[in-house]
Amino acid sequence: MQELIIQTKNLNFNFAQQKVLNQLSLEVPKGGIYGFLGPNGSGKTTTIKLLLNLLKSDEKNIFLFGKELQENRTEILKKIGSLVEQPAIYPHLTGYENLKTRALLLQVSKSKINKILDIVGLTDAANKKSEKYSLGMKQRLGIGLALLDDPELLILDEPTNGLDPNGIIEIRHLIKDLAANHQKTIFISSHLLAEIERIATHVGIINKGKMLFQGNIHELHSLKTSLICIETNDNEAAQSILKSKYPSLSLNGHLEIPFESLEQMGFINHHLIQNDLIVYSIYKQKKDLESLFLDITNA
Amino acid sequence: MKTFLLSLHSEYYKTRKTLAFWGAIVLPVFLCTVVFIGYYIKADDVMKKLAKVPPIAIWGQYSFAIVGVMGTLLLPMYLVFMTYSVNNIEHKADTWKSLFSLPIPKWKIYYSKALYTVLLITLSMLLFVGLTLAYGYILGWLKPQLTLQNADMAKVTSYLAVIYLKMFLASLGIISIQFLMSLVWKDFLKPMGIGFLLLVTAMIVLKWEYSYLIPFTHPIKALMSSSGKEVEILTKEVWVSFAYAAVFFTAGYFIVIKKSVK
Numbered sequence: 421m422q423e424l425i426i427q428t429k430n431l432n433f434n435f436a437q438q439k440v441l442n443q444l445s446l447e448v449p450k451g452g453i454y455g456f457l458g459p460n461g462s463g464k465t466t467t468i469k470l471l472l473n474l475l476k477s478d479e480k481n482i483f484l485f486g487k488e489l490q491e492n493r494t495e496i497l498k499k500i501g502s503l504v505e506q507p508a509i510y511p512h513l514t515g516y517e518n519l520k521t522r523a524l525l526l527q528v529s530k531s532k533i534n535k536i537l538d539i540v541g542l543t544d545a546a547n548k549k550s551e552k553y554s555l556g557m558k559q560r561l562g563i564g565l566a567l568l569d570d571p572e573l574l575i576l577d578e579p580t581n582g583l584d585p586n587g588i589i590e591i592r593h594l595i596k597d598l599a600a601n602h603q604k605t606i607f608i609s610s611h612l613l614a615e616i617e618r619i620a621t622h623v624g625i626i627n628k629g630k631m632l633f634q635g636n637i638h639e640l641h642s643l644k645t646s647l648i649c650i651e652t653n654d655n656e657a658a659q660s661i662l663k664s665k666y667p668s669l670s671l672n673g674h675l676e677i678p679f680e681s682l683e684q685m686g687f688i689n690h691h692l693i694q695n696d697l698i699v700y701s702i703y704k705q706k707k708d709l710e711s712l713f714l715d716i717t718n719a
Numbered sequence: 720m721k722t723f724l725l726s727l728h729s730e731y732y733k734t735r736k737t738l739a740f741w742g743a744i745v746l747p748v749f750l751c752t753v754v755f756i757g758y759y760i761k762a763d764d765v766m767k768k769l770a771k772v773p774p775i776a777i778w779g780q781y782s783f784a785i786v787g788v789m790g791t792l793l794l795p796m797y798l799v800f801m802t803y804s805v806n807n808i809e810h811k812a813d814t815w816k817s818l819f820s821l822p823i824p825k826w827k828i829y830y831s832k833a834l835y836t837v838l839l840i841t842l843s844m845l846l847f848v849g850l851t852l853a854y855g856y857i858l859g860w861l862k863p864q865l866t867l868q869n870a871d872m873a874k875v876t877s878y879l880a881v882i883y884l885k886m887f888l889a890s891l892g893i894i895s896i897q898f899l900m901s902l903v904w905k906d907f908l909k910p911m912g913i914g915f916l917l918l919v920t921a922m923i924v925l926k927w928e929y930s931y932l933i934p935f936t937h938p939i940k941a942l943m944s945s946s947g948k949e950v951e952i953l954t955k956e957v958w959v960s961f962a963y964a965a966v967f968f969t970a971g972y973f974i975v976i977k978k979s980v981k
Binding site for chain 1: 722725726728729732736737808811812813814817818819821822823979981
């Protein structure tokens, strides 16, 4: 069995009377990139804050590197670099000085600061005040701060939030590079499925504090169902003809029926023609992850 | 101990370009310079009034022009400002969450910040003593008629050092209360407003027999009880200031340990 870097066992959390996390069991394996996916307000940041011991939980059911978090807080945090919500940067300091402030606390050498600036592509902007950085540069500096102590695990909360397409691509490349060339385990949260699909090796989908799906990216892909799309000269008539046999049929400008087999497609075509309808088109379409995500989170 | 010192160093490094650090330097430099200029311009007028007064008493007059304004008027609000400035760096940059997710015990982060604030105020007090002496010495040289150069400098130095030490010790209670409020609340109006109300209350009840129980009366009372030849440092308001500091710095520790960082 694969070693788990993060494990929560039926984690619950409430803000006042509101239940934010409900029996959440995370299992993040060592290596690779775990995409923690969910709509805004689904409990992603709360989960991350619990993993970092920023929020207090009475239950002792959070384990990182195989150890219980509250009992081993400092030891565990030594192996984690994190970026929670917006990057925490002192605006009056330069990029270099921001890293140095942290480096002093963590007893990291000056040469390491320069190396980090290089990894996150901020060497040229190192002596510029960080308040003058673009949002993308701030995010990269935030990731640089998280990387400073060479952590085994990087926890990044929505690192592409608010970025333009170029910024998103830059961060995506950086994260892939960190996993592939620097052997980090990366736990990344996002509400953008397309973003996670591009980089993650494992995915957890959360909604309203509940884990709806957890597995590797291939397992998620295998959940993708296909549809038969049909256009005729009279879609409503076609609907009433097929309704009894395919109750899950839907009409969205064209008819959609869950795909079963090629024979099924042939049968439908034949059946419609026999009923004097003209079939303009009939084709198989794979349901994309976006609609799968919506199906899962709206279920 | 090493990580504690490193935390202090880090505090200095990140504040060294901010008002939190420069505030400790600007106030004594400004106040002492203004009084110096006043005495330089009005040296003859001063001497008309104090013609037969011994040099040590002229030193008393001159240094009280600084310490009087500082202790009665500025110090409490200055403490409100300084305690807030040190914490505001984290509030403003939203860095509490990253500080508390570092592999450093929370108490070290809290106490290094609290100690750093106390050290900044110590620096400020030391500058007051140093600048009062330096400007006084220069005045004695530039305006010999003030007779400041004829005083026993060892006596002057020790008197000033004791007064400022006493004011500093009497400030610890206010520092601990304001530090805790500034740590918990991001909004400056809350610690500032409450601090201001406490100061006004302290002024109103200053002559009440139990007013020494209110921390904002301590610096003024410390100053008021410093007249006379021998200054007693550990007067009751200083002891009460210690008690407040012990209670609030300890309460702050428990709040930081238990508090969630949102």
